[in-house]
Amino acid sequence: MNAFSLSGTRSRATRVRGPRRVRGAMFVVPYLPLLLLFGLIPMGYALKLAFTDDKGNWVGFHNFTKTFNDYRFMPAFKHILVYTTVWLAGLMIFVVGLTLVLHSRASRVSSTYRFLFYMPGALAGASSVLLWLFMLDPAVSPGEFLLRHLLGADLFVKSIAPAHLPYIFAMIAFWTGAGGWIVVMYGALNTIPTELEEAARIDGAGPITIALRLKLPLIRKWIAYMLILSFATGTQLFVEPQLVNEASLGMVPDTWSSNQLAYQVAFRFGDFNAAAAISVDLLVIGLAGAILVVTRSGLFRRDE
Amino acid sequence: MNQRRLLPAVALVALALAGCSSSGGDSNPKSSGPPAGSAPAGTSSSSSGDGGAPSGNLTVWVDAARLPAAKAYQKVHPNVHLNIVTFDGDGNGASTLQTKIQLWNRTGNGWPDVIFSEQVQDPVWMARKPFNFAAPIKGLVPDNLLSKWPAPSTAQCTVDGVQVCVQDNLAQVVLWVNKKLMDQFHYTVPKTWQEWAALGQKAASEHPGYIVGTMGESFSHWIYLWGDQCPVQQADGNKVTINSGDSHCTRMASLVDPLIKNQSVPPLSVFTPDFAKKYGGKDDKILVMPGPAWYGLGVFHDTLHMPNGQITAAPPLQWESETPVTTGQVGGGPWIVSRHSKNMKAAGDFVTWETTVFKAKGGYPAYGPLADTWLVDLAKNPFFAADPGPALKAAASQIWQGWSLVTYPDQPVWSNTVVTKLVAGQSLSSLLKPFGDALAQAAQAQGYQVSRN
Numbered sequence: 001m002n003a004f005s006l007s008g009t010r011s012r013a014t015r016v017r018g019p020r021r022v023r024g025a026m027f028v029v030p031y032l033p034l035l036l037l038f039g040l041i042p043m044g045y046a047l048k049l050a051f052t053d054d055k056g057n058w059v060g061f062h063n064f065t066k067t068f069n070d071y072r073f074m075p076a077f078k079h080i081l082v083y084t085t086v087w088l089a090g091l092m093i094f095v096v097g098l099t100l101v102l103h104s105r106a107s108r109v110s111s112t113y114r115f116l117f118y119m120p121g122a123l124a125g126a127s128s129v130l131l132w133l134f135m136l137d138p139a140v141s142p143g144e145f146l147l148r149h150l151l152g153a154d155l156f157v158k159s160i161a162p163a164h165l166p167y168i169f170a171m172i173a174f175w176t177g178a179g180g181w182i183v184v185m186y187g188a189l190n191t192i193p194t195e196l197e198e199a200a201r202i203d204g205a206g207p208i209t210i211a212l213r214l215k216l217p218l219i220r221k222w223i224a225y226m227l228i229l230s231f232a233t234g235t236q237l238f239v240e241p242q243l244v245n246e247a248s249l250g251m252v253p254d255t256w257s258s259n260q261l262a263y264q265v266a267f268r269f270g271d272f273n274a275a276a277a278i279s280v281d282l283l284v285i286g287l288a289g290a291i292l293v294v295t296r297s298g299l300f301r302r303d304e
Numbered sequence: 305m306n307q308r309r310l311l312p313a314v315a316l317v318a319l320a321l322a323g324c325s326s327s328g329g330d331s332n333p334k335s336s337g338p339p340a341g342s343a344p345a346g347t348s349s350s351s352s353g354d355g356g357a358p359s360g361n362l363t364v365w366v367d368a369a370r371l372p373a374a375k376a377y378q379k380v381h382p383n384v385h386l387n388i389v390t391f392d393g394d395g396n397g398a399s400t401l402q403t404k405i406q407l408w409n410r411t412g413n414g415w416p417d418v419i420f421s422e423q424v425q426d427p428v429w430m431a432r433k434p435f436n437f438a439a440p441i442k443g444l445v446p447d448n449l450l451s452k453w454p455a456p457s458t459a460q461c462t463v464d465g466v467q468v469c470v471q472d473n474l475a476q477v478v479l480w481v482n483k484k485l486m487d488q489f490h491y492t493v494p495k496t497w498q499e500w501a502a503l504g505q506k507a508a509s510e511h512p513g514y515i516v517g518t519m520g521e522s523f524s525h526w527i528y529l530w531g532d533q534c535p536v537q538q539a540d541g542n543k544v545t546i547n548s549g550d551s552h553c554t555r556m557a558s559l560v561d562p563l564i565k566n567q568s569v570p571p572l573s574v575f576t577p578d579f580a581k582k583y584g585g586k587d588d589k590i591l592v593m594p595g596p597a598w599y600g601l602g603v604f605h606d607t608l609h610m611p612n613g614q615i616t617a618a619p620p621l622q623w624e625s626e627t628p629v630t631t632g633q634v635g636g637g638p639w640i641v642s643r644h645s646k647n648m649k650a651a652g653d654f655v656t657w658e659t660t661v662f663k664a665k666g667g668y669p670a671y672g673p674l675a676d677t678w679l680v681d682l683a684k685n686p687f688f689a690a691d692p693g694p695a696l697k698a699a700a701s702q703i704w705q706g707w708s709l710v711t712y713p714d715q716p717v718w719s720n721t722v723v724t725k726l727v728a729g730q731s732l733s734s735l736l737k738p739f740g741d742a743l744a745q746a747a748q749a750q751g752y753q754v755s756r757n
Binding site for chain 1: 522
């Protein structure tokens with residue numbers, strides 16, 4: 001979905017520069033079949049399903065109002081809202097902060113740290129959730145004292161109490177994703193010419209001023225890029241709650257996130273049209289988020 | 305990046321899933337041939353009735369616990385080419401089967417011939433729209449055998465007047481008793497719920513840490529509320545009555561609440577590592593525990609690894625002096641034949657063999673004559689301190705019939721509206737209303753007309 005919005009805007013940028021249009025298209029063509037097959041066609045199909053019933057008749061917004069009035073709809077979206085907010089805030093502050101600190105250190109030390117930061121990211125998706133299930137179980141967790149004192153949990157079922165879940169999922173997502181982003185941000189910082197930094201230093205700027213007034217504005221686009229990608233992944237959370245649902249023997253509802261709700265509606269209740277409506281909701285939210293960040297950050301503006 | 309989030313969630317806690325009447329391998333030699341007892345005719349190579357041995361391809365879906373049973377069929381029926389698929393048919397309300405059948409229906413092929421499900425209510429939705437999966441069982445299993453299932457069992461498999469499954473095992477709730485500990489503490493085995501509650505109070509003050517039951521299962525309501533005739537699931541066609549404020553529900557809740565509070569009935573599942581650590585193993589701390597028939601070997605032996613010579617069963621608890629005594633049910637998985645099967649003959653023969661000939665270790669066979677020989681074996685099992693057979697046999701006919709099977713799973717509702725709150729310290733009495741409300745929502749979402757009073 002993001003790929004779509006990115007390439008859409010990019011091609012518009014190409015059009016502006018006229019003669020290079022054909023050459024630009026050459027680079028896009030190999031990607032087009034994939035985009036069509038796995039991006040646009042399913043999206044179009046979902047849109048069609050969302051506005052029709054199971055016999056293919058046009059029903060307008062019926063599927064949307066029906067799912068909106070479903071008793072699981074609001075809780076699921078609320079969970080996702082809290083989760084995404086917590087996670088994105090954490091991601092922004094810590095990734096940017098850590099990268100800036102890392103970049104101002106001597107390079108030998110920082111390459112070690114960079115590797116250390118990246119490490120948890122090597123364990124992605126389902127396997128990281130499995131690991132976290134152990135981390136959250138006070139009986140086996142190495143962080144048992146933290147669970148006991150921060151969450152007040154001496155049992156696994158208390159660790160995964162409903163109120164903790166958005167924060168727990170945000171933590172899991174942070175640890176698996178942050179390292180990769182730190183590496184990306186570090187790469188971004190490396191593109192800043194050293195002369196700029198030196199000039200600033202000669203002008204009397206300390207490391208903090210350099211980080212906040214010079215480096216931070218220059219990597220703004222990368223931060224925006226991180227936000228767009230993470231926003232969509234965040235709102236489409238699925239694996240983590242699904243696995244915790246099974247691990248907790250059903251104590252966490254199987255419709256905790258909106259994506260799970262779409263899945264359940266489609267496959268337990270056999271209502272593909274309503275499920276498509278929820279997917280379209282998610283698509284709209286993802287697109288709106290992306291557009292907001294793009295316009296606010298000037299991500300694709302080239303004239304600076 | 306988004307795709308990785310949509311990876312189909314893999315089942316993970318296999319230890320819990322093995323729950324419902326696990327027949328995991330050990331001690332008891334399994335009969336790979338026809339058993340000695342009153343086994344029916346028409347086993348190994350001759351299928352009953354319409355002549356000729358079953359042959360051809362047969363795809364069966366079973367849970368991990370039923371895998372040895374399916375393999376055993378293959379051994380004695382070399383002419384049938386059996387394709388066994390195992391899946392997480394777990395009893396916590398998993399939707400694997402719904403999702404799969406929806407997909408097969410959509411693509412118009414791929415249906416297996418036979419499915420075993422751990423969820424006793426599955427045939428209800430399988431027989432109805434939009435799934436339309438279950439085939440009528442009459443004619444597939446010979447009539448003379450079909451009549452030997454207990455009536456309540458047949459009733460559970462009958463959807464809209466047509467029998468669409470046969471039950472594999474009965475899952476009647478009895479009172480499991482740790483004879484060794486009870487003797488050691490000089491306690492007497494309770495006969496009524498009131499005596500049981502008194503035992504819980506006594507244990508909490510005299511031997512803190514010892515327990516008389518648990519309230520943390522996704523199916524605890526089937527043990528405590530079903531057994532006490534709490535009317536939260538009374539379906540009649542498309543209508544369902546949910547009355548969680550009935551005195552049969554509230555009196556049980558007020559009886560149990562003090563025990564949850566004094567921790568003699570913790571809100572913890574027997575399938576969690578926490579439970580095994582605190583109450584299981586060599587120095588187990590379970591005095592008594594109301595639980596289904598398959599707890600005997602499935603939980604106390606396979607999951608909690610308790611030593612031989614401790615456990616036995618007592619009859620289900622009675623409410624004061626009320627008669628008749630009724631009890632709950634946890635599981636009792638059904639076998640279902642697909643109406644799309646191209647090999648009905650082999651499918652019928654397979655189901656007949658699995659339910660009337662093959663003797664699994666863990667579960668109390670639903671088919672009457674097989675249950676009798678199974679009980680004989682059980683009596684000889686050194687794991688039990690005394691023969692649990694008589695209590696199990698008596699309880700088999702006492703399952704309360706007022707708890708209907710419905711198309712929506714009630715276990716997740718119980719887990720996330722009640723158990724999570726019990727863990728957080730709320731009382732069961734205060735949670736009965738939210739439980740009823742949540743059940744009503746789940747029922748309405750499935751298209752039921754709900755009446756509450």
